[in-house]
Amino acid sequence: MVPAPGSHQGLDRLDGAWWRDWAARVLVSLGGISAILFIVAIIVFIASQGLEFAWNRLSWAELLTGARWEPTANPPRYGAWPLLAGTAWITAVAMLVAVPLSFAAAIYIGEFATGSRREWLKVTIETLAAIPSVVWGVIGLQVLNPLIQQWFDTPVGLNVLNAGVILGLMAAPIMTTLAEDALKAVPDTYREAAEALGATRWQVIWRVVLPHARPGLSASVLLGIGRAFGETIAVLMASGHRLLPPTSVFDSAATITATIAAELGEAAVDSDHYQVLFVLGLVLFAITFSINLLADGLVRGRRRRA
Amino acid sequence: MAETHPEPAAGLAVAVRRFNLWYGDFQALFDVDLDIEAGIVTALIGPSGCGKSTLLRSCNRIVERLGYVRTAGSIEVLGHDVQHPSASRIQVRRQVGMVFQRPNPLPISIRDNVLFSQQLHDRRRWSRSDQDAVVERSLREVLLWDRVKDRLHERAVGLSLEEQQKLCIARLLPTKPAVLLMDEPCSALDPAATAAVEELIWNLRGRYSILIVTHNMAQARRASDRCVFMLMGRVVEHADTEQMFVAPARQETADYIEGRFG
Numbered sequence: 308m309v310p311a312p313g314s315h316q317g318l319d320r321l322d323g324a325w326w327r328d329w330a331a332r333v334l335v336s337l338g339g340i341s342a343i344l345f346i347v348a349i350i351v352f353i354a355s356q357g358l359e360f361a362w363n364r365l366s367w368a369e370l371l372t373g374a375r376w377e378p379t380a381n382p383p384r385y386g387a388w389p390l391l392a393g394t395a396w397i398t399a400v401a402m403l404v405a406v407p408l409s410f411a412a413a414i415y416i417g418e419f420a421t422g423s424r425r426e427w428l429k430v431t432i433e434t435l436a437a438i439p440s441v442v443w444g445v446i447g448l449q450v451l452n453p454l455i456q457q458w459f460d461t462p463v464g465l466n467v468l469n470a471g472v473i474l475g476l477m478a479a480p481i482m483t484t485l486a487e488d489a490l491k492a493v494p495d496t497y498r499e500a501a502e503a504l505g506a507t508r509w510q511v512i513w514r515v516v517l518p519h520a521r522p523g524l525s526a527s528v529l530l531g532i533g534r535a536f537g538e539t540i541a542v543l544m545a546s547g548h549r550l551l552p553p554t555s556v557f558d559s560a561a562t563i564t565a566t567i568a569a570e571l572g573e574a575a576v577d578s579d580h581y582q583v584l585f586v587l588g589l590v591l592f593a594i595t596f597s598i599n600l601l602a603d604g605l606v607r608g609r610r611r612r613a
Numbered sequence: 614m615a616e617t618h619p620e621p622a623a624g625l626a627v628a629v630r631r632f633n634l635w636y637g638d639f640q641a642l643f644d645v646d647l648d649i650e651a652g653i654v655t656a657l658i659g660p661s662g663c664g665k666s667t668l669l670r671s672c673n674r675i676v677e678r679l680g681y682v683r684t685a686g687s688i689e690v691l692g693h694d695v696q697h698p699s700a701s702r703i704q705v706r707r708q709v710g711m712v713f714q715r716p717n718p719l720p721i722s723i724r725d726n727v728l729f730s731q732q733l734h735d736r737r738r739w740s741r742s743d744q745d746a747v748v749e750r751s752l753r754e755v756l757l758w759d760r761v762k763d764r765l766h767e768r769a770v771g772l773s774l775e776e777q778q779k780l781c782i783a784r785l786l787p788t789k790p791a792v793l794l795m796d797e798p799c800s801a802l803d804p805a806a807t808a809a810v811e812e813l814i815w816n817l818r819g820r821y822s823i824l825i826v827t828h829n830m831a832q833a834r835r836a837s838d839r840c841v842f843m844l845m846g847r848v849v850e851h852a853d854t855e856q857m858f859v860a861p862a863r864q865e866t867a868d869y870i871e872g873r874f875g
């Protein structure tokens with residue numbers, strides 16, 4: 308039925324397609340907003356569990372610098388310095404492992420591998436990223452532990468080195484993917500220009516591609532650090548969980564996350580011990596949030612300049 | 614051939630002999646034979662897909678970036694076969710500079726762009742004043758010095774397209790190339806910038822042998838001494854530019870020049 312010319316009949320009719328479009332828009336918007344809702348809800352929850360203690364009885368100075376974490380002693384001591392130091396040590400070792408590994412892999416995939424080999428490698432690396440952390444923990448416990456004892460002649464192989472290597476291997480796949488994205492974002496015309504000027508492949512990579520991809524590469528490292536900070540179960544299994552600040556990579560150590568996981572189940576709900584673990588969670592959240600923000604800023608800053 | 618051309622300026626800049634090129638299974642060039650004289654501007658013209666860019670990009674072997682390229686035959690630049698397996702692509706590219714369709718300065722400073730190729734190969738530590746001299750000489754040669762001398766440390770991508778393209782020519786000069794290859798160097802530029810770059814090309818004539826690919830008939834006529842017309846991967850005609858445009862020897866050349874196909 309064709310409306311007569313000049314008639315407005317039918318123009319204001321809302322048919323099935325219009326309603327489907329409306330419904331789809333609402334659903335998709337809800338999905339998008341939900342991420343923000345969840346993160347706010349999580350912050351509110353963590354804060355609500357820990358803030359009463361943090362406000363009234365917690366000494367922040369002791370929490371951040373105190374060397375004794377003895378929440379069940381009498382009187383209890385809440386010095387989280389051993390946990391902060393343990394986290395920092397293990398993350399540092401993890402980055403020493405993950406940065407060379409992931410950058411080398413990204414350079415190979417992005418600049419040298421071609422065709423199907425490149426695709427296979429990318430799929431394999433994504434699969435590697437999907438290995439559950441408990442599996443990595445078992446590898447630390449059963450494979451790396453005896454190896455470290457044997458190679459370095461230490462009484463225990465569950466230490467900073469073990470946890471760092473495991474964490475590094477865990478963080479490497481996602482860092483590789485991000486680093487490769489950063490390399491891919493370098494326009495090919497730059498490579499062509501440099502090659503036409505007589506640069507070797509390596510010179511092209513070293514003098515043109517890597518400098519140009521630096522913000523993206525830094526972001527990949529920061530996100531890897533965030534990943535290492537947040538990992539829990541693998542670290543708990545591989546680190547030895549010793550509540551003292553490590554002084555070498557062969558010391559056992561404990562991290563913030565592992566401590567929360569290990570102790571939350573034993574702490575009476577709403578006790579000081581229970582609450583201080585949530586405060587630790589807030590500290591962890593603040594650290595990873597800042598790291599992510601920094602990484603995001605790096606990537607954005609680059610885009611603005613380019 | 615090396616001994617027959619001891620004096621490059623007097624002889625041939627590029628000698629192509631029975632040169633064939635395949636992209637995978639597709640043959641792009643068929644038995645190309647071509648003598649490009651030194652010290653003049655030679656234009657390569659022909660319809661899209663005729664192989665003129667492929668031929669140009671074979672002269673410095675940048676065509677091999679694609680990875681699935683095979684060749685047969687030889688291309689000699691100043692008597693050295695650049696296609697020979699023992700020839701170093703790196704050395705070839707120092708002798709044979711290339712300018713691309715879109716200006717492609719590297720995302721570093723103007724000064725660093727000019728010094729880029731030299732610093733790739735020279736392990737010697739250049740003194741600051743030597744570098745300054747090279748930068749000034751190269752930029753003067755492309756008539757850019759007065760416009761950029763106060764902002765040598767600014768990023769090159771901030772320049773106008775015309776300035777960028779001139780910079781891309783300037784950065785070829787420190788390694789003292791014998792041949793300059795230009796792949797439609799003005800196609801991204803407006804008419805005024807085109808005129809300026811053409812004038813520059815004409816100025817460089819004599820000191821360098823220039824091989825320029827162009828789609829623009831008027832440009833080929835204005836800014837070249839000799840013209841090569843290519844069609845379907847073959848060289849159809851190679852003549853003085855004036856001759857080719859006034860009285861082409863072959864019917865296909867005449868048809869193309871007059872715009873009957875293209």
